[in-house]
Amino acid sequence: MIPLDKRLEVFECLGKVLIDVGENTPRVEIHEREVVDSCLELNRLATESTHYNGWFDEANVRRMLYSLGKSLQKENLLSWTDKYKAALLQHRDEKIVGVVMAGNIPAVGFHDFLSVLMSGNKLLAKLSSDDNKLLPAIAETLFSIEPGFHKYVQFAEGTMKSFDAVIATGSNNTSRYFDYYFSAYPHIIRKNRNGVAVLTGNETKNDLEGLADDIFFYYGLGCRNVSKIFVPEAYDFTALLRVLESRAGVSENHKYFNNYEYNKAIYLVNGRTHFDTGNILLVEDQAAVSPVSVLHFEYYNNPEELKNVIETDADKIQCLVTGSDLFENRVPFGKTQYPELWDYADGIDTLEFVLSL
Structure with missing residues (x-):
């Protein structure tokens, strides 16, 4: 398991990259050389994202990356994890958390990605076909900062198999399917809100x-x-x-x-x-x-x-x-699209859930 201090440091660094790309001012010179290629790839995706999803125009993709980056500032990460510091420091068996991600807005599954990895567990992600490029690119950036995360992230090509718990986000209709299919596993099932x-x-x-x-x-x-x-x-x-x-x-x-x-x-x-x-x-x-x-x-x-x-x-x-x-x-007015790390979807504490496995 990657030490907690290292996990926090790596995601803080990732946040700086996301802010740079979000502002469309990738300051290559301030990043380690191995981060440069993935940073430039993220920048390219932001520019060309509308080619694979007509809803994902450049302004909205960059806005999302910037928002995610700001949420990963050191003080936010510390405030978010402080409540669970003892559990986060504890060495325990790593669980595989399957995450079925939505694709309605750019990188919408990032918070689940972050929560699973911050907990020390492994992520098995099933991406939406509407948003199957941004999160892998963010993951590659994470790997370039800390290669040790490679073994903690897997993207499922077909049906998810071999997992210990599930987080699934979908519509009210798909949530009924999720409830049935994943009933045997510890799970969070999210519906329309x-x-x-x-x-x-x-x-x-x-x-x-x-x-x-x-x-x-x-x-x-x-x-x-x-x-x-x-x-x-x-x-x-x-x-x-x-x-x-x-x-x-x-x-x-x-x-x-x-x-x-x-x-x-x-x-x-x-x-x-x-x-x-x-x-x-x-x-x-x-x-x-x-x-x-x-x-x-x-x-x-x-x-x-x-x-x-x-x-x-x-x-x-x-x-x-x-x-x-x-x-x-x-x-407050104008702040709905800039949630804090502790503003959990559906009011369900994702970090608490993945730490309880």
Whole structure:
């Protein structure tokens, strides 16, 4: 097992590389010579990623790499692991953790990758065909920093075999299959979740700009993207619509714009009332999950009653964005796509799970 201090040091170094690539300023001279090739490969993938996945444009890939890199700064790694320091230092049998990764946004499986390796266990990853290049490139960068990690990482070409535990992320439909197929193993099975926002009508322009980031980053495909907003009765949408309209660049992605035109046509044909900013459609709907290019909204009268509703639907919500002190575990506007290492998907502590094996 690689010593804990070394694991922390290596991932901190990896974070510096990811920040450099994320900023599109790969400072080759500051990295060890053996890291250079993998750093340049990551940079190439960021530039060309849209060729293999039309949703993965360069700006979004670099944003993700930068976000991952910032999360790996020394103080974050220490804060994250301090709670489990005794377990992390303990020498024990290494377990193989099979991880079925999603492919909705770039390198979305990185946190599971990190958690398994930081725990001292081995990773067997089944990648989504939508995102099967970035994480292997990140892994190669990790190997170039510390070759000892080679034996801890394997990417499954076909069906995963020979593992001790499973982490699987998918849709509500695939989660039922995962529950059945992996029932004999210790497991974490993740389903569909989305972000929601509660507005009071007192938001500043900066708040609304942050909300637009939470809605539009990664074209709204992430589980932390805001797909629904709650607004007070008689809410004036003018300022929000103006901010959303200013993000016209999102429509330059033909896959996104095709979704926008399709949903717009459906609403027009069905005579469904909606707001249209030219790049996103706002429609009143109780569902937390909205189609790509659509933002659901729902009116509320009583904030306390709304709080109860949100708490009841907690298993459908990944994160809650608001400036209101009434809501616990809230995320500030504009921060949903920059989670801390301890902001676990579905609220399940992944590091605790893999350390318990």
